[in-house]
Amino acid sequence: MESNLYAILPGNTDSSLTILxxxxxxxxxxxxxxxxxxxxxxxxxxxHVRLDESSVLSVFTRTSKDENGNRKVVVLDFxxxx
Numbered sequence: 598m599e600s601n602l603y604a605i606l607p608g609n610t611d612s613s614l615t616i617l618x619x620x621x622x623x624x625x626x627x628x629x630x631x632x633x634x635x636x637x638x639x640x641x642x643x644x645h646v647r648l649d650e651s652s653v654l655s656v657f658t659r660t661s662k663d664e665n666g667n668r669k670v671v672v673l674d675f676x677x678x679x
Contacts, residue, residue, distance in 0.1 A: 603677075604628065605641050605656055612636050612661045616654070616675065632675065636661050638668065652678030 600621040607614055614637040619625040637658050644655035654675040659668045 601625075601677075603631070603654065605643065605654075607637065607640060607658075612638055614641060614656070614658060614673075616656075634673075637671075638662070648677070652676065 602619040602621070602625050604617040604619075605614070606617065613633060613635050615633045616631045617628040618631045619628045638661045639659050642657040644657065647653050647655050654677050656673040656675070657670070658673070659670050662668055
């Protein structure tokens with residue numbers, strides 16, 4: 598996990614959220630999709646302290662509007678220490 602590069606990207610034209618990874622061992626030359634989900638909106642935030650201390654990538658974001666116009670705040674956790 599250490600020194601690998603991660604990119605957390607909200608969809609540009611859709612409600613997707615994608616997490617990409619580039620390995621240090623491959624000189625960060627190529628990204629691979631680690632996770633992709635739909636139904637998210639806005640710019641995600643990262644808990645940098647938790648990532649540094651426990652190798653858990655916590656992504657704070659919100660869902661897209663439901664049929665009533667409501668959104669939920671969500672935290673997505675990914676264990677990078679595997």
